[in-house]
Amino acid sequence: xxxxxxxxxxxxxxxxRTLMERSRPGRTGAALPASDVPPQLMPEPSLLRDDxxxxxxxxxxxxxxxxxxxxLNFSVDTNFYPLGSCTMKYNPRINEAIAALPxxxxxxxxxxxRQVQGTLEALYILQEDLRAITGMAAxxxxxxxxxxxxxxxxxxxxxxxxxxxxxxxxxRRTMLIPDTAHGTNPASAAMAGFNVVTxxxxxxxxxxxxxxxxxxxxxxxxxxxTQPTTLGLFDRSAIEMCQIIHDAGxxxxxxxxxxxxxxxxxxxxxxxxxxxxxxxxxxxxxPHGGGGPGAGPLCxxxxxxxxxxxxxxxxxxxxxxxSVMPAQSIGRMGGYQGNFGVLIRALTYITLLGDEGMLEISxxxxxxxxxxxxxxxxxxxxxxxxxxxHEVVFSAKRRKGASALDVSKRLLDHGFHAPTMxxxxxxxxxxxxxxxxxxxxxxxxxxxxxxxxIDAEAEADEDxxxxxxxxxxxxRMDEARAxxxxxxRWEPAE
Amino acid sequence: MSDLPFASPYxxxxxxxxxxxxxxxxxxxxxxxxxxxxxxxxxPPLDIPAPLSEMELRQEMERLASxxxxxxxxxxxxxxGVYNHYCPAVVPPLVTRGEFLTSYTPYQPEVSQGxxxxxxxxxxxTAQLFDMExxxxxxxxxxxxxxxxxxxxxxxxxxxxxxxxxxxxxxYAEAVRAYAGPQDIEVYTITADATELQPETSAVLAQYPNxxxxxxxxxxxxxxxxxxxxxxxxxxxxxxISLLKPPGAFDADIATGEGQAxxxxxxxxxxxxxxxTCRKQYIRQLPGRIVGQTVDTHGRIGYVxxxxxxxxxxxxEHATSNICTSTALIGLWAxxxxxxxxxxxxxxxxxxxxxxxxxAAGRITEIPGYDIALTGTFFQEFVVTCxxxxxxxxLRLEEHGIIGGLDVSDQIDxxxxxxxxxxxxxxxxxxxxxxxECIH
Numbered sequence: 001x002x003x004x005x006x007x008x009x010x011x012x013x014x015x016x017r018t019l020m021e022r023s024r025p026g027r028t029g030a031a032l033p034a035s036d037v038p039p040q041l042m043p044e045p046s047l048l049r050d051d052x053x054x055x056x057x058x059x060x061x062x063x064x065x066x067x068x069x070x071x072l073n074f075s076v077d078t079n080f081y082p083l084g085s086c087t088m089k090y091n092p093r094i095n096e097a098i099a100a101l102p103x104x105x106x107x108x109x110x111x112x113x114r115q116v117q118g119t120l121e122a123l124y125i126l127q128e129d130l131r132a133i134t135g136m137a138a139x140x141x142x143x144x145x146x147x148x149x150x151x152x153x154x155x156x157x158x159x160x161x162x163x164x165x166x167x168x169x170x171x172r173r174t175m176l177i178p179d180t181a182h183g184t185n186p187a188s189a190a191m192a193g194f195n196v197v198t199x200x201x202x203x204x205x206x207x208x209x210x211x212x213x214x215x216x217x218x219x220x221x222x223x224x225x226t227q228p229t230t231l232g233l234f235d236r237s238a239i240e241m242c243q244i245i246h247d248a249g250x251x252x253x254x255x256x257x258x259x260x261x262x263x264x265x266x267x268x269x270x271x272x273x274x275x276x277x278x279x280x281x282x283x284x285x286x287p288h289g290g291g292g293p294g295a296g297p298l299c300x301x302x303x304x305x306x307x308x309x310x311x312x313x314x315x316x317x318x319x320x321x322x323s324v325m326p327a328q329s330i331g332r333m334g335g336y337q338g339n340f341g342v343l344i345r346a347l348t349y350i351t352l353l354g355d356e357g358m359l360e361i362s363x364x365x366x367x368x369x370x371x372x373x374x375x376x377x378x379x380x381x382x383x384x385x386x387x388x389x390h391e392v393v394f395s396a397k398r399r400k401g402a403s404a405l406d407v408s409k410r411l412l413d414h415g416f417h418a419p420t421m422x423x424x425x426x427x428x429x430x431x432x433x434x435x436x437x438x439x440x441x442x443x444x445x446x447x448x449x450x451x452x453x454i455d456a457e458a459e460a461d462e463d464x465x466x467x468x469x470x471x472x473x474x475x476r477m478d479e480a481r482a483x484x485x486x487x488x489r490w491e492p493a494e
Numbered sequence: 495m496s497d498l499p500f501a502s503p504y505x506x507x508x509x510x511x512x513x514x515x516x517x518x519x520x521x522x523x524x525x526x527x528x529x530x531x532x533x534x535x536x537x538p539p540l541d542i543p544a545p546l547s548e549m550e551l552r553q554e555m556e557r558l559a560s561x562x563x564x565x566x567x568x569x570x571x572x573x574x575g576v577y578n579h580y581c582p583a584v585v586p587p588l589v590t591r592g593e594f595l596t597s598y599t600p601y602q603p604e605v606s607q608g609x610x611x612x613x614x615x616x617x618x619x620t621a622q623l624f625d626m627e628x629x630x631x632x633x634x635x636x637x638x639x640x641x642x643x644x645x646x647x648x649x650x651x652x653x654x655x656x657x658x659x660x661x662x663x664x665x666y667a668e669a670v671r672a673y674a675g676p677q678d679i680e681v682y683t684i685t686a687d688a689t690e691l692q693p694e695t696s697a698v699l700a701q702y703p704n705x706x707x708x709x710x711x712x713x714x715x716x717x718x719x720x721x722x723x724x725x726x727x728x729x730x731x732x733x734x735i736s737l738l739k740p741p742g743a744f745d746a747d748i749a750t751g752e753g754q755a756x757x758x759x760x761x762x763x764x765x766x767x768x769x770x771t772c773r774k775q776y777i778r779q780l781p782g783r784i785v786g787q788t789v790d791t792h793g794r795i796g797y798v799x800x801x802x803x804x805x806x807x808x809x810x811e812h813a814t815s816n817i818c819t820s821t822a823l824i825g826l827w828a829x830x831x832x833x834x835x836x837x838x839x840x841x842x843x844x845x846x847x848x849x850x851x852x853x854a855a856g857r858i859t860e861i862p863g864y865d866i867a868l869t870g871t872f873f874q875e876f877v878v879t880c881x882x883x884x885x886x887x888x889l890r891l892e893e894h895g896i897i898g899g900l901d902v903s904d905q906i907d908x909x910x911x912x913x914x915x916x917x918x919x920x921x922x923x924x925x926x927x928x929x930x931e932c933i934h
Contacts, residue, residue, distance in 0.1 A: 016607075016795065019615055019833050029834035030582055032842050036920040037853035043871045047709060049739050053622045054837040059584055062833050066612070066826075070593035073608035077592030083601070090504055091596050094548050099761070100586070102566035103559025109763030110574055110900055111563070112888055118561030119762045132541040144634040144764060147806070147816045155676060187806035187816035191645075193676035196811040234530035264540045266531045285504075289823025290609035291599035291783065292632070293765030309672075331672040335575060335637035335665050335752070336763025348555060354545035356500035363524040364505050364512075370527055371515040387527055412605050420601075423807075440506035441515060467791075472604040474796040482788035482800040486777060488628050489618040 015068045020490045022065065023055035029062050072473050073290070074417045080443050084391045084420035084432025085182070085230060087260045087282035089365075094352065095286060095345035104344055109336035113322055119340065120321035124313040126297075126347040133350075133358065134256075134276050135267025136299035140308035140326075141338040146257060148333060149277030149296025150188035150224070152309040155330045156275060156300065157222055157251045158192060159307040163328060172250070176215055176223040178207055180231055180424040185224045185255060194221060201426060205229065205384040206237040209244065216248035226255040227268060228389035230424040232369065232432070234261075242272030251275065251304070259283040260365050260436070261389035263358040275300045284346035295342040309333045364437035365390040368444060372433055375448045379455045383427050391434035395427050399455060401462030404429040407454055409476065410468040414450045500545060563892065565760070569922035570897035571854075573875050573913025574705070575636065575663050579733065579843065580917050581757035582834050589827045599783070599818070603798045604790075609822060610797035613785040616825040619832045623732055623840075624749045625742025626771035631783040631820035633768025636752025637666045640699060640729045641673035642770065642781045642815060643748040644681075647697030647725040649779050649814065650747075654679045655695050657724075659715070661686060661704035666729060670699065686710045691718060697725045697748075702741065703734055706902070706911060707851075707875025708868055712744045720745065732756055732769065732828075734873045737844035741771070748772040757831035758824055767824035778804060781815030846916035847874035850923065854914045857927045863934045867906050875913045877906050881934045884910040894929040 042048070057065075074081065081088035099105065107119050127139035143149035154175065162169045175194035177185050178201055186196045199211045207225065223245055228234045235241075242252050254268045254276035260283045262268070268276050280286050281294035288294075298308060310325035310332060323337065353361065366389055373382065373392040380394035396404040408418030408431070420432040435444055458465050469475060507515075512524070521527060528536060546554070564570075565578050589595075593608060600606030600613075613631040620629040633639040644656045656674060658667055660683045667683075674681050682692060691698070698719035703709050712728065719726040725747035733755045735741065741749035753767035754760070770782060777784070778801060786800035806813040835843060851874040858864050863881035878899070880887045887910055888898035899912035914923065 016611065018611075018618065020618065023836075028836055028838055030836070030839040030842075032839055033846070033916070035846055035849045037850055037923070040849050040852035040856070042848075043709070043738070047738055047871060049735065049737060049743075052736055052837050052841060054619065054736075054835075054840060055833055056836045056838070057833060059582070059834060062830065063584060063588060066588050066830060067591065069608040069611050070591045071608065072606075072611070073593040073597045074602070074605035075593045076596035079605075081598070083598060086598055088596075088598060092504060094551065096590060096595075098552070098555045098559075100759075101556060101559040103556075103562040103564055105759040105761050106564040106566035106578075107562050107762040108565060108570065108572050108576055108578070108760050108897070110572060110576065111897060112885075112892075115563035115892065115897065116762065118558040121561065122555075122558050129542050135538065144638065145817070145819045147818050148634060148638070151816055155672070158676065183806035183808070183810045183813070184816050184818055186811035187809070187813040190811040190813075191673075191676065191816050193678065234528075236530050236532075239532060239535075265528050265537060266535050267538050270538060271532075271535050287595045287823070288598040289821075290594055290597045290606075290612070290826065291822035292819030293634075293767075293821045293824055294819055295765075332665055332668040333638065333672055334669060334764070335635050335663075335766070339764035340762035341759070341765050344555075348551065350542065351554065352546055352548060352551045353502055353504075355540045355542050357502050357545050358540060358542070360500050360502055360505055364507050366527045367507070367512060367515055367519075367524055370519045370521075374519045387521075387530065408602070409604070412602060417605065418602050437505050437507075441511040469604050473607055474604055474790040474794050475792055477603045477790050477796055477798045478788045479798050479800065482786040482798050483802075486628075486774075486784075486800065487787040488777070488784060488800075489614070489621045 018490045019055040019057060022057050022061060025056055027056040027058050029057050029059045079415055079417050080439060080447055081417040082419055082433045082435050083417055084434045085257060087434060087436055089285055089436040090438035091285050091287040092349060095348045098348045099341045099344050117321055120313050120323060122344055122347055124315050124321050126343055127313060129350050130278065130297055130299055133263065134299040135269030137302040138305035138308060139297055139299045140312050141297045141343050142309045142333060143296040143298060144334045144339050145292060145294040146277060146279040146296040147184040147188060149298055150184055151191055152333045153253055153275050153277050153298050154189060154192045156304050156307045157253060159328065159330050160304050161221055172219055172221040174219045175221050176212065178225060179426050180229050181224060181226060182230060182257065205231045205233045206235050207241055209237050209240060212241055212244050216244055218249065220248050220250040222250040222253055224253040224255055226257055228258045228261050231384055231393050232388040232391040233384060233386060234389055239271055257282060258390065261362055263362040265362050269301065275304055280342055280346040285349045286342045286345040293339050293342055295339040311337060361437050368435040368437060368439060372435055372444060376451060379451050391432055393427055394431045396429040396431050399458050402455060402458035402465055404431050406465035406468060407431065410454045410465050412469040413471045416447055416450060565897060568895050568897050569918060569925060571899050571912045571914060571926060572897050574900040574911055575752060576760050577755045577915055578760060578917050579755060579757055579915055581831060585757060585827060585830050588830055589823065594823065594826060600799060603796060607796055610785050612826050612829060613820060613822060614787060614797050616829045617785060619829055620769045621771055623735065624730065624771045625740035626749050627774040628777055629771040630780050631785050632822065632825035633770050633782055634821060635764060635766040635768045636729060636750065637669040639750035639768030639770050640666050641669045643727040643750050644670050644674055644697055644699055646748060646779050646781060647727055648679055650776055651696040651724060653694045653696035655692060656681045656697050656699060657684045657691055657695050658699040659684060659686060659701065661706060662699060662701040663705045691722045695722050695724045697727050699727045702728050702730045703873045706868060706877050707872040709738060709871045716744045716746060733844050733847060736840040737848060738873065753824065753828040756828035758827050765821060765824050767821040767828055777801060779814055780804065782817050783820040843916050850918055851914035854923045858930060861931050864930060867909055874915055875911060877902060877909045877911050880908045880910050884908060887933050890933045891929055896926055896929055
């Protein structure tokens with residue numbers, strides 16, 4: 001083992017020092033005004049804080065620290081980021097400029113409606129656009145992230161089922177979840193008080209409809225299907241599946257994580273889905289921000305509209321806009337009107353690209369994924385050999401010495417972010433690759449060439465990839481130690 | 495290829511690229527890649543407008559933005575959970591650097607040390623500010639953070655009943671109910687002078703300062719929760735607690751907060767960041783992302799996402815929560831703001847809020863017909879009883895070019911909740927007073 005003190009320069013160490021380690025008494029990073037009012041009587045001392053441990057740093061030092069930190073990140077701006085499921089497309093900067101307009105950024109969510117007609121109108125337009133794109137009857141922009149949308153969405157289902165004439169409240173509490181689903185689906189279903197029943201998929205990748213039929217009884221609330229699925233496939237059983245669920249009195253939830261492939265190609269509301277959430281940070285180009293914020297709006301059929309989480313924006317005949325709670329709303333899932341700053345970025349994107357742009361997105365995203373599929377077949381196993389939507393799932397089990405983890409780590413050395421690894425769970429050594437429409441053929445060709453080279457490296461030396469990455473600022477991390485001895489904040493030296 | 499006649503500035507494929515790629519795939523057109531979609535549903539008409547140039551788009555969006563009457567152009571005395579604090583010019587360009595803005599959840603720590611270390615700083619600063627042992631990397635917002643605190647308290651105590659103060663932000667209380675109801679957790683309301691809890695209460699949920707701006711006897715509430723074998727959860731304002739005693743001083747078990755107050759734009763309600771801190775003994779029950787320090791194979795210090803067996807991608811329906819974001823970018827915003835303000839600056843901001851709001855309250859009580867509704871210590875917000883319905887007062891203030899307070903007349907007769915922060919100059923406060931003098 002290398003002595004890290006020897007392998008790191010003093011300056012490299014210096015760059016990673018935390019804020020508290022940089023702090024020196026007497027420094028400050030803010031020029032603040034003096035009080036311009038007469039001194040007021042302070043609260044009694046027993047109510048006051050006596051010590052406040054926070055850093056004391058100058059503005060320049062803060063800038064250098066965070067700038068250096070930023071440079072330790074891979075990002076869409078700097079690297080190809082084919083992280084499946086996450087739709088890491090380019091984030092147009094006009095989105096940022098619009099969200100920062102003072103009329104939007106300085107608006108308070110509880111101002112009287114007449115003072116914020118501009119923001120309400122913007123939200124209304126987005127509601128209508130998303131409704132049109134999904135072929136649904138109503139939209140709620142309230143959910144603050146994809147998983148938040150899932151939770152709000154199935155609570156909406158639960159409320160609607162309980163409110164049906166003749167329904168026994170609490171009877172329909174089984175939620176079917178395919179074995180390919182994201183972990184958020186079962187977690188959301190459990191949070192919403194449903195019993196989760198896992199449904200297998202067939203060797204074709206489509207859902208096993210016999211299993212769906214077997215579970216379709218009078219306790220069934222519905223099913224949560226990701227369409228296209230996490231295998232990157234358009235599930236061809238969906239139309240029949242919707243029929244089965246509806247016949248059993250259930251409702252069909254579409255996880256819209258992979259909507260990027262469907263824009264302008266199909267409206268899930270027309271196919272038979274009853275409710276869908278979209279991840280605006282995926283499909284509609286709002287920045288992922290190192291792990292949020294996102295937004296997870298819901299679109300629903302007529303029956304579900306009264307139960308949506310609020311508030312939603314209503315347009316009245318005199319062209320005024322109003323923020324209202326739907327009649328039988330499941331309530332508020334967050335503080336205010338949803339993540340407006342994210343919503344306005346998505347509206348900007350949709351408005352700039354328009355109807356033709358939606359087709360351009362889905363067409364090129366799907367083309368790029370199928371191109372990677374065609375070119376990478378010689379390197380990896382392809383468990384589902386079908387035309388894919390906007391992402392493709394390979395298996396890295398063929399080459400000993402090149403597990404999904406090894407390949408992923410070695411890609412980092414070559415300046416490519418890793419694909420999503422070991423998901424979906426039904427594929428051994430899964431590598432899920434989503435190129436998105438904003439990557440060029442040249443970039444994908446370089447990526448393909450690199451994967452061939454990595455395969456050759458593993459063939460030449462079975463152990464070589466286990467040590468990767470070699471060229472990053474840190475190597476593989478000791479995750480077991482992190483979990484066994486949790487060190488979750490800076491601690492003062494003894 | 496005539497498949498896609500439109501060309502946006504974001505898609506690099508040329509007709510020639512597309513032709514080559516289709517040939518490699520072995521299909522004649524892009525449309526042929528969508529044949530798994532049943533024909534009768536394929537390529538439906540799409541009823542959204544045609545594309546716009548960036549210039550036209552900007553004009554349209556500026557038209558919408560300019561319809562708003564907002565705190566950038568008018569003095570505002572509206573708070574109620576969302577606060578207008580001054581944010582130094584350096585924060586936005588630093589936070590929106592592409593490497594932070596366009597990366598994702600740090601699944602690959604070797605190429606995500608920037609985000610991970612920034613998350614670790616967020617955890618450090620929030621834990622220190624709230625005087626709590628540990629913090630997670632961030633939640634959606636203050637409302638959902640308090641709701642998740644309620645759920646966590648039920649997991650820890652294995653009980654299913656939550657007491658919530660009637661002085662908690664009503665929107666937060668609604669979120670608590672929306673989260674708790676489906677898990678058959680009962681939520682009941684208590685007042686600040688309650689002396690008894692229902693049996694099997696898992697937690698007391700309070701707000702500090704409360705929704706009306708006032709400091710309650712938090713220690714007593716905490717003691718009451720603990721005496722009943724429950725946890726004490728408190729949603730605190732991060733600016734207020736740099737002047738007032740922090741949650742840790744009251745033996746809080748879980749302390750949450752709305753990170754928006756740390757210089758984050760109000761942005762009509764979001765995105766914000768929820769702060770979630772607790773005792774270290776409960777870390778395996780925490781919802782959300784947690785970053786921990788460790789070493790790499792060469793012994794170099796670095797950071798990773800840790801304690802992941804709590805989370806949805808591992809535990810699925812048995813996870814502590816379905817949440818999979820830390821709202822990292824807003825967490826970074828709050829972190830950079832707090833680092834700049836630091837020990838003295840944050841306290842100074844809090845002091846200005848206190849001084850100016852008390853000056854304003856003092857001036858308003860001198861106006862005939864107006865009074866301060868509540869007694870006790872407030873921080874930067876207070877309720878004024880008006881001689882007219884508050885909705886009307888707000889309308890008249892608007893005519894004077896002022897954004898008024900929140901109408902709380904459903905709780906307090908003719909009550910108007912006003913907020914004064916460091917951004918309100920004495921001149922603005924005097925304008926408010928002069929305007930109120932005309933409204934009677």
